[in-house]
Amino acid sequence: MSVLNISVPELTFAEFIKDFEDTLKDLFQVKNDINELSHKRGLPANILEGIMSKQPLSVAIPKCFGGRGGMVKECLGLLSAASYQSLPLSLTFGINIALFLEPVSKYANELMKSGIFSRFLERQNMGGLMITEPAYGSDALNMKTCYMEYEDKYHIQGTKHWQGLTGMADYWLMTARKTLPNGELARDIDFFICDSYQDNQQIEVLEYYDNLGLYMIPYGLNKVDVEVPKLNRLEPESTGLKMMLDILHRSRMQFPGMGMGFLKRMLDEAVAHCQNRYVGSGNLLSYDQVQYQISRMQAAYTICSAMCARSCDISGTDNNVASEGLEANSMKALVTDLMQESSQLLMQLSGANGYRISHIGGRGTLDSRPFQIFEGSNEMLYTQIADIVLRDMRKKKANNLLEYLSQNPLTTSACVYVKDEMAVSVDGNLPQRKQIDLGRALAKLINMGYVLKLEDKGYNRELVASCIAILRQDISCLMSSFAFNSKVNVVECYSESSNWLAFA
Template identity: 55%
Template sequence: MDFQNFLKNYRKKLSEIFTESKKAEEQTLVRGIEKSTLKQIMDLSPLSAFIPTEYGGHGAHTAEALSMLEASSYESLPLSLMMGINGALFLQPTANYADEKVKKDIFDRVINANKLGGLMITEPDYGSDALKMQTSYKKIGDQKYKIEGTKHWGGLTGMADYWLITARGMNKSGDLGRDISFFIHDTRNGGIEVEEYYNNLGLYMLPYGKNKIDIQVDESHKLKPESTGVTMMLDLLHRSRLQFPGMGMGFLRRMMDEAMDHCKQRFVGGQSLFNYDQVKHRLSEMQAYFTVCSAMCNFTSTNIPLEKNTSRMDLEANAIKALVTDYMQRASQSLLQLKGAMGYRIDSIAGRATVDSRPFQIFEGSNDILYQQMSESVLKMMRKLKNNNLQD
């Protein structure tokens, strides 16, 4: 099946599950996702959009991956995040840096057996300060590594079949090295214990928690960076941030559609909501967010192929991630305001969108920190160019 036919079938299936189904609203109140529902979605093989054609995928074209994320987020933002985690934080780094035999096996199981992958970087004491992580690894014999530590807030906790785990090398004296290494762990081998599941405020579909790690990984399952592990991590994170507009696109379109439909039907004081200036202002802002997000999608689609190293694209990645996630939260807040009391319910699209979009401003780099890093990046470039005028 070609990608366009897949996308058509995918949109139809998601609409049946998340909009037309009588259980749709009830499911928003339940943590996790029913196995039968997940199977219906995964049987269409949406993650093939992230996998090169030589491994049975659609080709790993960035534009197609963003289209799949957009279709997902229009119906369910948590589902789109699940696809984004699998694609940008697991499958793409696997495609770029994993051993040939290892990635062939993983891609085969993802496509044909509906397997899922996730990423573990964050630790309880080291969130944004990830380079100081305490998870360690040391070599055992010639072909294995032993990895120990604690990770938390990894999306798909207790649910993923594969984990991409970060750790720092430990020397003979017990000190940790400065560089970061990535290891692929197959959960069939055991060694990851979920110590606690978190009661996340939104994104009920995705389980989050704290994991104790005590695993052994073959040498072949260690990712091979082009230079350093830190550079590889930057490539992974920047590439992921650059793809946020895919998730934002469908979500912002849904917020806009819901707002327009509500304003058409709602009359206050004998006149349509459309006649109120503040309502017009909110709707025009939502349209502007959608337009900017469209431009961001175009930028990523045309400039970020799978093989491009994005480790030096900090300004572009941080700006795109921070702005689009701020737009998502503002749009959901506007929809909630327009819907009024009817929207202030977790089973309302407005209430759910507000709590589901909020963490996007926090994870994969808190927006407050990203804005600071953007300022520093611009100042650094100005110093390099010996330019004191920002407008130049």
């Protein structure tokens, strides 16, 4: 294995992250105004250079290549520090870490790693992942980007879109399916490293999209017609499909890192505003409804903290998480719902001022919304959560949900709080809307288990008690919806006899 002649950073993580936080505060609040930058496309070069000079992506690079070691705790800590100031910046780091550096660290040929990691450390390079295609969003298994294999190279052709860092990344992980002798495409998916600095490996940007929110990150439509050496192909442990699941599940388990700083910022801003905003004889915080709204934001903060702790235990690159869809989907779907809810609450509490893109609440609402869509829309992930549980119940010949969940290590401790709500019989013939309700409830129950484990480690008991109460309320509402049997369908000819003017 080739290693770099670069010394491992001597700063402790506490020192490293404090220096990084101070740098962001200086760049976004002192030397510049993040509120003015937020509605402009891209990020000024001098600010990006200032940020990258701190080698933030070193957290995802192994120590033998000059990085900090690729520890999940440090990766999530970096994402959290970034998202407190700027959610798009945190997403930029998340793309680099979870969708490029970690896959390269785990699956790339050893001869490729040294050059890649050195450019990230010394030249502040960036990398991303290309999966999504115009006609195949979440349906990645049917992607049409294909490759032909030759003696010393692979020729890859296709079209990709909605890749974060379009036209900005120096490296891409490119997904494609092999063209078989009969002209059809193989079922399996392969990953290739494309280096824009090399001949015949550049990705042509056909169009930049006018993405709504996340203005710092460029998205677009990309034409792929590249040739890469044999060494550029990632080496799966078994199949390419399982490698893709391992990569995507690990990425979803790092969403709590991006959510953590963001949720703390929403909560800090809400508390400060409500303490200082007086209406009548008291401040906003004296109102019962405001107390409830902020308690929900505190619950989101607590749940996300528990997710981060759990992610540190299971999502390292030394673990294969291809089969951990239940936890990965529960983390990604729930934390992104909480991010959107918290930003909406801050915007509501802030009144008219919140309805501005230069306001952290309005900007947060806009920037957090796509998190509920990319890397699997939340409705799809909640459906998958329910499907995973229902399939396992059928396998174990169980039909009582409470009995099954009481035996599942992820939900055993939490079931004590929702015995009445979960004591239902279920079968595999649920309509999708019921699966989504069930999936939402299961995700909250799984995360309740995380919160209880965090309490055992000494986490703030008042926050835990409030969080458990809110999760119980949410699960009760979801299971009530799950039990409601009326099925409402679309009235396709809705214009018929529906013009109110005729009845006035």
